[in-house]
Amino acid sequence: MSKPPSYWNKARRYLSSKDRVMKTLIEKYSDASLTTRKNIFLSLCKSIIGQQISVAAANSVFLKFKKKCKNKISPKTIKKLTFTQLKSCGLSRQKVKGIKSLAEKMLNKEFKPNLIKNMSDEQAIEYLSELRQIGRWSAEMILLFTYNRSNIWPVQDIGLLRAISNNYKKKYLPPNNFVEKLKIRFSPYCSVATWYLWRSIDDEPIQY
Numbered sequence: 001m002s003k004p005p006s007y008w009n010k011a012r013r014y015l016s017s018k019d020r021v022m023k024t025l026i027e028k029y030s031d032a033s034l035t036t037r038k039n040i041f042l043s044l045c046k047s048i049i050g051q052q053i054s055v056a057a058a059n060s061v062f063l064k065f066k067k068k069c070k071n072k073i074s075p076k077t078i079k080k081l082t083f084t085q086l087k088s089c090g091l092s093r094q095k096v097k098g099i100k101s102l103a104e105k106m107l108n109k110e111f112k113p114n115l116i117k118n119m120s121d122e123q124a125i126e127y128l129s130e131l132r133q134i135g136r137w138s139a140e141m142i143l144l145f146t147y148n149r150s151n152i153w154p155v156q157d158i159g160l161l162r163a164i165s166n167n168y169k170k171k172y173l174p175p176n177n178f179v180e181k182l183k184i185r186f187s188p189y190c191s192v193a194t195w196y197l198w199r200s201i202d203d204e205p206i207q208y
Contacts (some may be wrong), residue, residue: 005148011189015196018185023166034195035139040113040155041106042073043146044131048098049091055091055202064089075134078103098133105131108174121149144191153183153190163197 016023037043049065050058068089069077072116078086078099088097105111111131116124121143128139143149154160164179165172186193 004035006014006149007031007150007189007190008171011150011192014189015193016188019182019193022186022193022196025167025200029196031201034144034148034191036146038146040142040146041075041102042135043142044138045073045078045099047141048095048102048133051095051133051138052099059199061090065091074108075103080109095133101132121152124149144194151188151190151195153186153194155179155183157194159198159201160194163201167197167200 001199003091003183008045012026016026044061045065046058050161052060055079066084067115068081068085075185083096086099089095091099094138100111104114104191119127124147125136125139128134128142129136134142137154140152140154140157161173161179164174165171168174168178168182170178
């Protein structure tokens with residue numbers, strides 16, 4: 001893990017001045033911050049594994065996956081493992097195909113993560129979404145956790161929507177116009193606001 005992003009403290013001050021709820025959350029959860037693994041292959045694998053299952057189930061599958069890889073999660077390791085070996089970790093056929101395809105594209109340089117740093121958020125989301133099993137939500141998780149982009153607001157994320165409902169006393173699901181209003185209020189630090197909202201419903205800081 002690494003230090004907080006360079007913008008973290010500035011973002012905390014900015015959000016505290018803009019929103020009373022955010023000020024309370026920032027004061028309450030001052031013990032940790034957004035960090036990054038700086039390992040896009042591992043993060044993409046974890047994102048694929050975590051799709052459409054609970055956090056607890058995803059963690060269980062990921063631990064089996066990690067053990068199957070002998071703690072060396074890399075494109076070369078995945079290439080050596082059979083479809084059946086990966087499926088035995090608790091992965092669906094589609095998720096195995098996604099992870100196998102990702103490994104192949106990284107090995108043959110068809111997917112070039114280095115290009116992402118020069119892309120806008122939307123360009124990067126589009127580029128990542130070309131990968132099998134990677135949609136907008138997964139791409140946003142990569143931009144937030146691997147690249148620490150400052151203004152990611154993942155409106156498809158159930159945890160974020162639940163946290164907005166809880167903290168702003170809104171029904172679930174919160175109205176789209178209210179979610180959009182918060183995005184405008186929190187920009188250019190929506191990633192930091194997202195992290196604190198997640199933290200309000202989960203004691204463990206989320207990490208992809």
